[in-house]
Each structure stands twice: as structure tokens, then as C-alpha cells.
Amino acid sequence: MLSLSVSASCQAWEFDPLLANRHVPVTAAASMSGDESLRICVFGALPDPLPLEEAVERALCNNPKTRESWANVKIAAADVGAARGAYLPTVSGNWQGVRDDTRTDVIGHPEFSSNYRNSVLRTESVSLNWVLYDFGGRAAALANANSLLVAARASQQAALETAFAAVAKDYYAAQAAQGAYVASQEIEQTAHDSFRAATGRVDKGVAPISDELQAQTSWAEAVTNRTKANGDWQTALGTLDSDMDLDASTPVTLPVVGDGVKPDAEFLESVDELIQEAKRSHPSVLAAQAQLEAAAQKVKETRAEGLPSLSLVAKYSWNNQPTTLEVGIPQFPTNGREWYLGFQVTIPIFEGFTRTYQIHEAEAKTELQRDTLNEVEQQVGLDVWTSYQAVKTATDNLDNTAMQLDVASRSYEAAQRRYQVGVGNILELLNAQSSLAAAKRERIQSLTDWRSARLQLAAKLGRLGMSSITDELPLDAR
Structure with a gap:
């Protein structure tokens, strides 16, 4: 991580006389947080347990897509600087030093022949x-560059939010896999308890051997499911490690899946309002709008390039070129000076109609960007609608699965007591045990779905940031 820190320092101190880089984040992920903790991108050992915030920070700082988008912002900022520089004069210097050896042979008149060997001749x-x-033309070029910089920054924000949502999804998947593994251990223990109960009744002669065999089969199935759950958990942790640019074998401990779940926020904003706001403020929409504005300015720039321009020109030169009065007379050392100051008008008269077709191309690209903007707005609206419904469903299912787990737990306890006293049968016990296992899995999945859905909705709304990792739904619902 030291290289990231050094590069950030270089970025902060690089020469920027036209202030083109003042809107460039100092690191790939700096714009996602208002504090300095995310700006240095330097991390120590993994905390135990690993909070989502640090997992996201590590991923955003090292994700190739976020770093590519950061590089595009720097490129666009450099283009803005170049466009601003077009308003300044250009000054160029020239120096030439040569050794001159001149020989002239006049045929038939050797008295007029000459052979001059001069020292270094300079021209400055x-x-x-x-x-x-x-x-x-320059104004349109600068407006074009500024629009492209806005588009690059919006695209970077969209890339950050996409990476944010992806690592959060993988984090929650790993957390769910961890919870599923713990649940599978509990289910295995429950199945083992049922097997022991059945064995005890068989030994006492009050239950057939089939009860013991069915309970043992259920226990063996629970052991198999626990082994598979452990494999799924380790695979999910490896994926999360990869997101954070760590080796897939790096040990990671995550919080309990139920920690921090407080679905008490209310949906005070209608889905129509959310969709309209996303169409106004989502980074992908802002990027498309900026691209459209840049394309419109490119049309103006292309037209202006075919129009006259007025320039101030000036030059001063000095040389020590020797001179001679006539043929056959020796050269004399001299110093020559020349300067001029004036105005120059450049008028493009005929360019082979290339300008016409360049304007046609620029206008067509503007039309393409307008259609792209409409497509992005439609997709954003659909994404918000889908994510909104997912959050509502996940929020409702939190209560549903809590009730399901409570009922299944009480049902299993009742079936277990009934079987132990000889009132119930093994099928009743195993069915209750199976229902309890399913209820635990559903509960873990509902917790994961709720967490993931609320951050996915924040991403679709364009509101995703480090502040979104809270106990509240990121809907600004007040």
C-alpha cells in the first residue's frame, strides 16, 4: 500500500499552474467519503471481526475499475488544462550554430575565386x-473539455458505486454463508439429539428400529449439509478476499449475520418521486448529460475551426552571418538583427469540404448522445423500481421469517417432548426438525436480502456512500 500513498502525495504536489487538477480526487476512492481515512488508502491488519466499511474501503482503493475511472478523470482534467492554455500566448526560441566552409571556383578567372572557412555561425x-x-473556437473547446471532465467524474462515481455495491453483496453473501454454517451446526446437533432420543426409545423396546434408522439418516444428512455449508462459507470468504485485493486464503472473521438489523425506517417517499430524483441525480445520468453537452460544444468547436482567426505575432532574431561586398572580396564579420510586431489574420478558404462532413459527424454524435441519455434514464427508472420492490419485500420478510422461526422452534420442542413421552411418532419429530432447519435458513437469507437490498437501492438512487453503511435505510426518509 506504500506505493498508493506515494502516488497520492505526488498527485497533490504536481505542477498545476492552470488549476485543472483541483477537482481530481487524491485517491481512487476519496470521493466516497468526506473524511481523510479513505484518502490515504493505507491499511493495517484485518480487524476481528471485519466491518463492512473497511471491506468497502479496501475494495474501492484497489479495484481496477475504480482506478481506471480515476485515471480517466485525470486525463479529462489534463484536457481542461490544455483547453485553458489555448488562451495564452505561445513563445518559442530557436538557436542554431554551424561551422561554414564556403569555396567558390570561378572558371577562367581564378582571381575571383574564394575559399572562406568561418568559425561557428549562430542564429538566435x-x-x-x-x-x-x-x-x-477556444471557448467551445474549453466548454467541451469541462463537460467531459464532469462526465468523467460522474462516471467515476458510478464506477465507485458499482464496486461498492458488488463488494457489499459479496460481504453479505459471506456473512450469510457464515450464518448458514453456524445454523448447519445447530441443525446437526438437533438431528443428533433426535437420533439419541430414538435410540433410547428403541433400547427400551417402546419404539421400532425403523425410528432409530430414520433419525440416523436425518442426522447423516445434517452432517453432509454442514460439510457443504462450510465449503460454501470458505468459497464466499475467498471471493471477499479477492475483492479486497488479498490472497483468497487470508482468514477473515465477520460479524454475526443478525447484528445491526433494525428495519424500522418508513418509506415516506413514493416510488415515483424516487424514480424522478434518480433520473435527475444518478451519476450515470449526470455522465450522459455531460457527454451530451460535450457533444454539442464539439459541434460549435468544429464550426469555429473553419472560421478566420486573429493573432498577435512578434519575433526578434540575431545572427553573426559574415558578408562580402562582391565576388572575390573577402568576407567581413557582421552582426544582424531583425524584429517585427504585428497582427495576422488566418482565413480558411477551401478545405476540400472536410469541414462540412466533420460538422455532420459532430451533429450525429450529439444525436447519439441524446438517445444514450434517454436510454440511461429509462434504465435508471427501471432499476429504482425493481430495487424499491426488493427492499419492501425484504423488509416485510424480516418479520415473516422471524415469526416462522419462532413457530418452528416451538413446534420442534413440542414434537420432541411428545416423542420422548411416547405420545408422538418419529415422523412428527423429523418433520418438525426439517421445518426448523428450513426456518433457520430462511431467516438467515432474509437478513442477508434486507441488507443487500437496501444498499442496492441506494446504488440505484445514486446515493451510495460510506454514510450508507448504517442501521437505517438510505432513503433520506424523514
């Missing part, structure tokens, strides 16, 4: 060119 000059007016 400084030129200035300053475009004063160009019918809005």
Missing part, C-alpha cells in the same frame, strides 16, 4: 504568437 530568435479572436 524568439517568436510569439497569441490568438486574440477565433469566433468562439
Whole structure:
């Protein structure tokens, strides 16, 4: 992680005379948090247990997609600087040093022949060119660059939110797998208790051997499921390790799956309002809008490039080129100076109709960006609708699965007591045991679905950030 810290320092101190980089985040993930903890991207040992916030920070700092989008922001910022630089004059210097050996043989008149061998001849000059007016070409180019920078920053935010949602999903999947493994151990113990109860009744001669065999089969099945759950858990942890740029074998401990679940937020915003807000503020929509504005400015820039421009030009030069009065007369050392200051008008007269087709191309790209914006808005609206319904369903199912688990637990306890006193039968006990196992799995899944759904909705609304990792639904519902 040291290299990330060094690169961040270089980014902060690099030469930026036109202030083009002031909107570039100092790290790939800095824009997701308002504090400095995410800006350095330097981490120590994994905490025990690993909170979601640190898992997200590690993933965002090291995810290739977030770093690519960060690089695109820096590229766009550099283009803004170049567009601003077009308003400044250009100054160029030239120096030339040569050794001159000139020999002239006049046939038939050797008295006029000459052979001059000079020392180093120098020519030095400084030129200035300053475009004063160009019918809005530079202004359109700067507006285009600024729009592309806005688009790049919005695209980076969208990439961060996508990576955020992905690692959160993997984190919750690993947490659910961990919970499923713990539940499978409990289910195995329950099945073993049923087997022991059946064995005791068989030994006393009050139950047939089939009771013991059925209970033993159920226990063996629970052992198999526990082994599979452990494998699923380790696979999910490996995926989470990979998200954080760690070796898949790195040990990770996660909080209990039920920790922090407080689904007491109310949906005070209608889904229509959420959809309309997402169409206004989602990073992907903002990026598409900025791309459309950049395309429109590109049309203006292309047109302006075919119009006249007015420039201030100046030059000063000095040389020590020797001179001679006439053929056959020796050269004399001299110093020459020249300067000029004036205005230059450049008028494109004919470009082979290339300008016409370049304008057509720019206009077509503007139309393409407009259609892309409409497509993005439609997709954002559908994503919000789908995620909103998922959150509502997951929130309702938290209460449903809690009730299901409570009923299944009491049913199993009743069936177990009935079997032990000889009132119930083994099928009743095993059915209650199976229902309890299913209820535990459903409860774990509902907890995971609720957590994942609320962050997915935040991502679809464009509100996802480190502050979203709270006990409340990220709907700004007040």
C-alpha cells in the first residue's frame, strides 16, 4: 500500500499552474467519503471481526475499475488544462550554430575565386504568437473539455458505486454463508439429539428400529449439509478476499449475520418521486448529460475551426552571418538583427469540404448522445423500481421469517417432548426438525436480502456512500 500513498502525495504536489487538477480526487476512492481515512488508502491488519466499511474501503482503493475511472478523470482534467492554455500566448526560441566552409571556383578567372572557412555561425530568435479572436473556437473547446471532465467524474462515481455495491453483496453473501454454517451446526446437533432420543426409545423396546434408522439418516444428512455449508462459507470468504485485493486464503472473521438489523425506517417517499430524483441525480445520468453537452460544444468547436482567426505575432532574431561586398572580396564579420510586431489574420478558404462532413459527424454524435441519455434514464427508472420492490419485500420478510422461526422452534420442542413421552411418532419429530432447519435458513437469507437490498437501492438512487453503511435505510426518509 506504500506505493498508493506515494502516488497520492505526488498527485497533490504536481505542477498545476492552470488549476485543472483541483477537482481530481487524491485517491481512487476519496470521493466516497468526506473524511481523510479513505484518502490515504493505507491499511493495517484485518480487524476481528471485519466491518463492512473497511471491506468497502479496501475494495474501492484497489479495484481496477475504480482506478481506471480515476485515471480517466485525470486525463479529462489534463484536457481542461490544455483547453485553458489555448488562451495564452505561445513563445518559442530557436538557436542554431554551424561551422561554414564556403569555396567558390570561378572558371577562367581564378582571381575571383574564394575559399572562406568561418568559425561557428549562430542564429538566435524568439517568436510569439497569441490568438486574440477565433469566433468562439477556444471557448467551445474549453466548454467541451469541462463537460467531459464532469462526465468523467460522474462516471467515476458510478464506477465507485458499482464496486461498492458488488463488494457489499459479496460481504453479505459471506456473512450469510457464515450464518448458514453456524445454523448447519445447530441443525446437526438437533438431528443428533433426535437420533439419541430414538435410540433410547428403541433400547427400551417402546419404539421400532425403523425410528432409530430414520433419525440416523436425518442426522447423516445434517452432517453432509454442514460439510457443504462450510465449503460454501470458505468459497464466499475467498471471493471477499479477492475483492479486497488479498490472497483468497487470508482468514477473515465477520460479524454475526443478525447484528445491526433494525428495519424500522418508513418509506415516506413514493416510488415515483424516487424514480424522478434518480433520473435527475444518478451519476450515470449526470455522465450522459455531460457527454451530451460535450457533444454539442464539439459541434460549435468544429464550426469555429473553419472560421478566420486573429493573432498577435512578434519575433526578434540575431545572427553573426559574415558578408562580402562582391565576388572575390573577402568576407567581413557582421552582426544582424531583425524584429517585427504585428497582427495576422488566418482565413480558411477551401478545405476540400472536410469541414462540412466533420460538422455532420459532430451533429450525429450529439444525436447519439441524446438517445444514450434517454436510454440511461429509462434504465435508471427501471432499476429504482425493481430495487424499491426488493427492499419492501425484504423488509416485510424480516418479520415473516422471524415469526416462522419462532413457530418452528416451538413446534420442534413440542414434537420432541411428545416423542420422548411416547405420545408422538418419529415422523412428527423429523418433520418438525426439517421445518426448523428450513426456518433457520430462511431467516438467515432474509437478513442477508434486507441488507443487500437496501444498499442496492441506494446504488440505484445514486446515493451510495460510506454514510450508507448504517442501521437505517438510505432513503433520506424523514
